[in-house]
Every structure is written in C-alpha cells, then in structure tokens.
Amino acid sequence: MxxxxxxxxxxxxxxxxxxxxxxxxxxxxxxxxxxxxxxxxxxxxxxxxxxxxxxxxxxxxxxxxxxxxxxxxxxxxxxxxNFDFACAEEMILARAAIESTIARLAAQRIAASEKPGLGAILDEMRRATHGGEAEEVIRLNEVFHDHIRSVARANYLRLLNDRQDVYDSDARRIIHSDPAERERALAEHEAIGQAIIARDAEAAEVAMKAHVLRAGETYLDLVFRKYKD
Missing domain, CATH: 1.10.10.10 (Winged helix-like DNA-binding domain superfamily/Winged helix DNA-binding domain)
Known part of the structure; x- marks a missing residue:
C-alpha cells in the first residue's frame, strides 16, 4: 500500500x-x-x-x-x-451535465440588464488572453463561470456543482500555462457567453458541455500522467 x-x-x-x-x-x-x-x-x-x-x-x-x-x-x-482516474472522470462528467444545464437556464433567465455585464467579462477575458496575462485569465475564468451561475439563479444546481469541481487554483494554473490552451478556452467561453446573451438555450448548453469535457480531458492528462508513465 x-x-x-x-x-x-x-x-x-x-x-x-x-x-x-x-x-x-x-x-x-x-x-x-x-x-x-x-x-x-x-x-x-x-x-x-x-x-x-x-x-x-x-x-x-x-x-x-x-x-x-x-x-x-x-x-x-x-x-x-479513494480518488483515482475513474473517480475524477466521473466527477468531470457530472460537472459537464450540471454546468451545461446551468448554462441553459442562464440563457433562459438572463435579464436584459445583465447582458452587458457578461459581455464586459468576455471583453476582459479577450484582453487578458491576447496579452498573455495567465494569472488574470485564471481569475476571469472563475468570474465568468460564477457570473453564469448567478444569472441562472439555480442555487440547488450550484450546490451540486461545487461537489464536482475537481479544479483548484494550482490545477487551473497548470492548464492555463499553455498559451494555446488559453486561446482554446477563450473561444469556448465566447461561444458560451454569446449563446447566453442571445438567449439561445440549446447552443449555450451544448457549448458549455463541450468546454467542460475538453478541459476535463486536459486535467486528467496533467494530474494522472505521472501515474501512467
């Protein structure tokens, strides 16, 4: 053992x-x-x-x-x-399901007065990403997802999601240390944000699920690679 x-x-x-x-x-x-x-x-x-x-x-x-x-x-x-690759994978799948549902609700429930705020976050994310500001990208990533959860007004789903969050600041820092990863994440966040602003619930749900699953695959590779080598 x-x-x-x-x-x-x-x-x-x-x-x-x-x-x-x-x-x-x-x-x-x-x-x-x-x-x-x-x-x-x-x-x-x-x-x-x-x-x-x-x-x-x-x-x-x-x-x-x-x-x-x-x-x-x-x-x-x-x-x-008790935490291994299989457990982490299940948590990511659960988070993808919950976060995508939250994104759908956000698109359905966002008020006209809340749209500029989400757009402003996307503008900041774009500036930080293109400026190579990795730490700011990490901070804004959390702000972006928190804002969507707030707009969705889905408190029960938010509590469930917190139990499935496998990322801490160190994991996010590793993932976003790669400039190419930051660009991929930006494109995905823009797709999610624009779908919510347009109140396209289906597109928001699909985009969020794809984003969480792809980021999850990156996390699994980074965290468990040392045990697979």
Missing part, C-alpha cells in the same frame, strides 16, 4: 474559527491535484503536524472527505485515498 508523502503548508492561525472547513479544503485540494496517489493511507497525526493543528479537525475533515467520496475507511488500515 503506497504511503502518502504530499507536504501540506501550515494553515493561517487566523483561519482557526472555521478550522474543520479549512482542513477539509486543504486536504481536498491536495487530493484533487493528484498530491496523493489512490490507495495511499492518510496519517492523521502527520497531517495535523504539517497543517499546524490538532488531530480533532483533521478527523472531522476526513469524515467530510469520506462523504465526498474522496477517501474511505478500511478496518485495520485507516483512511485511504
């Missing part, structure tokens, strides 16, 4: 008010970024020492991760990482 060796950065002591959530987020991001190989055993004490916390919030966070399906508890073996 592989032993988990990922190094976790200590948490900011000011964040201790919501300690369980912060530990959960730190571990979740490490797992989704491929920091722990599937089957690796997570040592509560080691994790607590790396994060600079007690084992209590770590235990609580691991229970949340088990509910997420990212780890499982084995008798006499402890907590084992």
């Amino acid at each position: 592989p032993v988990a060796e990922t190094i976790l950065a200590p948490l900011d002591p000011q964040a201790f008010s919501g300690l369980r959530e912060h530990v959960h987020r730190a571990l979740r991001q490490a797992i989704l970024a491929g920091g722990y190989e599937a089957g690796a055993r997570l040592n509560e004490r080691s994790i607590a020492e790396q994060l600079g916390v007690s084992t209590t919030p770590v235990k609580e966070a691991l229970r949340l991760l088990e509910a997420d399906g990212l780890v499982r508890t084995r008798p006499r073996s402890g907590v084992i990482v």
